[in-house]
Amino acid sequence: LSPLPLTPCPARRASWRIWSIHSDNSGSDENVAFIKDITNAVKNFDALFTSPSLGTGVDISEYHFDSVFGVFHGVSQTATECAQQLYRYRPKVPFHIWVAPRPPFGYKDTNATKIKERLLQTNEMTAFLLRIDRQTGKRGAEKDWALEAYCQILGNRHYSLNNLRDDLRSLLTEMGNTFIYVGSDSDPQSLESLKAAAQALDSAHNSAVAKAKNITLSEYRARQSKDYLDPNEIFECEKFRISDSYGIEVTESLVEMDKGGRLIRAIAGLEAILAPPEESFTDPKTGQSYPTPPTIVTQKDRTERDNLPLCIDWGNYSARWLARFNLGLHQILKRLVRGDEVTASDTQLVNMTAIAIHCAAHVKAILGFTIPSDCKPIWLLATMLEQLGLKLTFRKQGKRGQQVKLFSLSKEELEFAMHVIAHRVEKRNQKENRTYYAAQTPAAYSVNPNQQPVSTPPLDAIGNSHCQGEDTTEFESPPTDRITLLHCVEILRSGISRGVDAIKGILKRWQSDLRWETVLELEVIAANELRLVESQVPEFYEWLLEEVLPMEGAG
Template sequence: MRPEGEKPFIIKNEYRSGDRQVHWYEGEDSSAIVAQIHLQLMLGLKPIVVSDSKRFIKKLERALNEIAAQMYTGKKKKDNLENYELPEDNTPESEDDRKLRIWTIHSENSGSEENIIFIREINTAIKSVDALLTTPSLGTGVDISTYHFDVIFGVFHAVSQSATECAQQLWRYRPNVPMHVWVAPRPPFGYAETNPRYIKEKILQKNEMTAFLIRIDKETGKRGAEKDWALDTFCQIEAQRNWSINNLRADLRSLLVEMGNTIVAAGDNTDEAARHLMKAAGNAIDAEHYRNVANAKDIDRKTYDARQHQDYLKPEEALECEKFRIRDTYGMTVTPELVEKDDGGRLIKKIVALEAILAAPGEVITDENGREFVTPPDVVVERDKGERDRLSICTDWGNHSTSWLMRHRLGLRAVLTDLMDGLEIKGDEATIEALSDFSKRNATHIKGILNLTIPLDESPVWILSQYLSQFALSMNSRRPVEDGKRVRYYRLNAEGVAFARQVLGYRQRQREERERRRQEERESQAAYAARMQAMYGVNAPSNPPANIIGDNNCGGMDGQVNPCDYWWRQVKYYATLAMERVAHGVESVKQFLSTLTSDERWGVMMAIDEQAPVMFEQLVAQSPDWVTWLG
């Protein structure tokens, strides 16, 4: 965009707000710094805590509130008050005064009206709180310049933020106060790739293989992305972020030193009491969430779909949507146990993968090098094609076909079919050993495609169990005595198999029902087209977009929303508005229809004909040229 030869004028901001004392914690977990947060509150100081983990902030909030409640209860039960100084005013404290005033900001509540107001007037609002706990949801541009908090705590788990982003969180609070920082020694989910070339190659190779398997043009599958400067930039930024996250403890420490801060070693100790307290808080949060979802009010799909487009949902609305998603996904009554098993939508992804590998594979095709490949089942092909249709601008698609091909080559379909029929194995069967050998030979590819690490020294049964875990299946074992020796036999957990079969059956019935509705819709459209041709000598309007089947886990089942159904629901809504205008005359109807597309205008007329045939005849009689102005 810049004229050729013109040199850019670049201003580099090298300002460093240093001169702070940073207490650096080297422990394996965050228990020591959590204990320090509790201590500072007990001493009457006001902390601000920043973290890259919403779950940590929620657990800390609950733990602090429970400790405050226990401290008050313990104080109330004391019989000997000689060591306590009574205030001059003997008026009992209100319950609100006794509570620790903690304010939290994270992704679940950052859009609420009270938090929007709090953030807008944050320098004034903080004066009414004892502790502020925030995640990155307290976004860029927020500046807390008023002195109120006495100490800053930073707890980072090396999941999503680089060192510079962590530093930005720490410096949201401008006054120079002591700082305590703990960083996880390593990423909890493994190290990420730091070479931008490998990141790019992995994306393009998987896209190309998927495009080949689902029988679309290979170049279309790649989208010419190898020449796309945006993809190159993305890969370089991603590689830099991955390197920083992989080495976050060292990277953040060096950045703080470079900024001119003083690092004070706080040791590598852990605090068992704080660890148990945070674990108990996490369990309590989970149990409460499971109960609240199960007890939430039932809603219909229309309400659910409408809420998906809202920027913020109230807590009760979010629970209602979660309950609908789970009920629609599994076709079962929503109980706390089912909510826990669903694991935030992770379970259905595993069952979808199981459904894919159990389905009959497609035909054998050959690439330009003469290599033969088995095409995936239609259900997998439709998911990949759907993603490419919906997210055509992206490059990092799910590539479900590539994952399916890797599992097919491992021989998992035959193994799973036998195991789900109740077969027991010992681990020395030819199929199991072949699966293990193939896994060890192709460990690098399996890691890249299925995200599984295959150690070379593990047994065939252990390797099989890792694949089964990706299908939400597990194995039980027994050790009978044979020839004077105990022999271990393995078989699939019967409850897990029964649950999976029930969900797979429900999904199959849902697909058949959708196909039946689509067939009825096609027949209805064909009948209407024939009627229009016979009555008025005009062709019916063109059809709305073809159905797309995908899996984004936001609408139950496959998370799929049929564009044809959505288009028709919208047209019926327009028809309702048009019929309300009939009483005001034909011109009012024309004025409304002029705001719609040609297809929508024809659809509205078809809907009026179906819903109110008499009104349709009156409207046509009053406007003989209606075919012309429909377009």
């Protein structure tokens, strides 16, 4: 792609008419209408910017634009998909194409057999750690031919992404195109302009999220099932997610740190590896002892296996935890969190490096980064800590020429991460307490007390003035088990199978507290059914409030 002037004269820039379509706005009413008649719609604009979301299903058949520009970073689009994107505009005009010289997130495996083997190995290890049968636990509901096809397609995609420049050049040549190379010299001025533009876009996004209106959990959940959200709704949902994840005020700097959820996922990984293993158990086949991952890890795997039928969608968090634990990261992190310092010659660190080099293929497959043959201990530690949202800092000790670097955790990142972990623990405790409270006192919520206490005079007051009375109403003490709550869950599940009116009829019989407790228990027992309700009944969570859906006989 030849360098283009990024600072045209103000008069011309002001006259440009630009339309942009991407994944966040392609579902809006105006863009749906635009896409339906795109050949005529583009005639009102000087430029059309599109993302891969407009790579198929449309074409512009009449001449309007005099050039097509393609910028491909090698993240998601293969050569075939890049070519499809270029040819959405049918008239023959020059293509100006730039392709990243290498994949931004590293080269990936192209061998379909190895991809399948490592996928099943990871699934099997997770099944083993969850104490379920290895053979049945390594596969989901997918057929053999479907898994084979998936791995073959994935291998082909990886090959194209690994070699996108050559692959796209070869494909376009076969399609009759002639290339004019403009060189690979960089343009420092253009590069700085692009960086400034990217920073401005990021800053505008961070500010919009931080200033967005606060919404409730029920509003957030109701919006997740919508096909399209307007920009303000997107910002509000993002603000809620960040606030709920970190437990602090949402500022522009926090939105920037979050990086679209990457930081909170990293801190979740940190919480997992800091937690001690539940217990050890022995593999009867090999006699080798293995630690059991913490409950917060195994619960995520069990939930995914219950709700995601295809094994290619499983996260295998237990296998990831075990990989870090076997490398010795748990022990090293405990020391660093206490405030200890380590050197490059630390025994535990040297052992971790040796294990990583020996198991480089497994580290790449499970943890996602490549171990170089000359791997340095501090580089390895810093890379693994970065995956967990932490950073290393160092100080020098000793005389000049004999100084040794002492490495420790950066306090700012550590304190922030520990605050977030404490917030996550508190959220889990609150959920457990609500569930326990509902289980202990379900009768207090499941009955509509229409009857009034009956006040009768004492026997010796018959015929006399009713100046005093006696409360003879008897209330049973609430049961101390979860039977009633579980019964309510089954009633609600039966209502879900019968439709919207049945759900409303059931909820009307309960007070608001029992409605919420039942839904929380349903989330644990059958989350997939709750997701179905959310998608089919967007106002479902509003019905849990008695102000919206009053109880029968209330008022």
